[in-house]
Amino acid sequence: MDRPEPADGASTRARIQQVALELFSERGYEATSLREIAERLGVTKAALYYHFRTKEDIVQSLFEDQLAELDALIAWAESQPPTVETRHEFIRRYADLLQRRGHFKVLQFFQRDQLSMQKHQVGATLRSRLIAVQRLLSPPGTPPVVRLRRSLAIIAIHTAWFGLEDPDFTDDVRREAGLEVALELVE
């Protein structure tokens, strides 16, 4: 199944993914051409097509791991009673998920380029999962103000990671602040 890894470290495939996420995050998916990705990598456009069938395949590969982990987290939460303890534990696990392997970078790109992502299958799927998270925190019948607060709990974690400009904030500060505010919002 796996291709052999070259001795020079990151595989070309992984380097394409890394550079693509960089450029997509700077300019947006639609405004980033395969020529630009290839140039920053020092290869030609045609080389990309050896590793990915289409441009869409590249962006899809960026979301895959994160989507699988999010699916598992949602499945866990749906097996639990809808109590405040479950919501607290969900928030903690969601915050862990985002921090692991820089997953928040993919989510930041998704949030800032939502409209481009909608027309791709992986974008529509991630969107539906985020809606599932909302439904899970706010079952039918939850009053509007409480629903808004619980929506903001998730957004608090996102904002802690990529909504605060201050370069003084360390990863630890962001993590702790996001958790503290999110936990009080799902009370």
Added chain:
Amino acid sequence: MDRPEPADGASTRARIQQVALELFSERGYEATSLREIAERLGVTKAALYYHFRTKEDIVQSLFEDQLAELDALIAWAESQPPTVETRHEFIRRYADLLQRRGHFKVLQFFQRDQLSMQKHQVGATLRSRLIAVQRLLSPPGTPPVVRLRRSLAIIAIHTAWFGLEDPDFTDDVRREAGLEVALELVE
């Protein structure tokens, strides 16, 4: 300065703006071609160029009014003492601004297509104004957790308008819920 208005109601210029915002909001700025805008309007592409010099001019015109009002609001807030009363009044005025003339629709488009908008002058300007709002609510020295809460106050108003899927929510419910949560977050 003003062009005479045709008798049939909305000027062609205003209809271009309306259709452009619709399509930009559906598919994103980059993925929307002038051909599509022209087709939905029932005119040819060339007609658009009589009313707007470039595609960028169209999107710029969508932000102009809102940017001017936001500038005025920021100027007002900067003339006030940074007290909790000022923050409360700012939140109320900001909520009013968003509701007036459907301004939240433009902001919704901006938020969902941030990356496309960054490379246009009007997008960079709006972004800098939103950062100014944050700085205003959280002067230097504000602890991270408090800063996060105050950032979320603005986001609460945005989310009330275009972040909650429920079609049962009326404009009044959204307005009141947004205000209530935002006000408690800037305490």
Added chain:
DNA sequence: GTCTATAAATCGATAGAC
């Protein structure tokens, strides 16, 4: 003010050599 026609550039994707 709107049209037809077209210029000039760029894009995603493919063919085939090496």
Added chain:
DNA sequence: GTCTATCGATTTATAGAC
């Protein structure tokens, strides 16, 4: 696995008739 070369489609924008 990467290259050169190119195809076909689409884009923003313009020229000039009406």
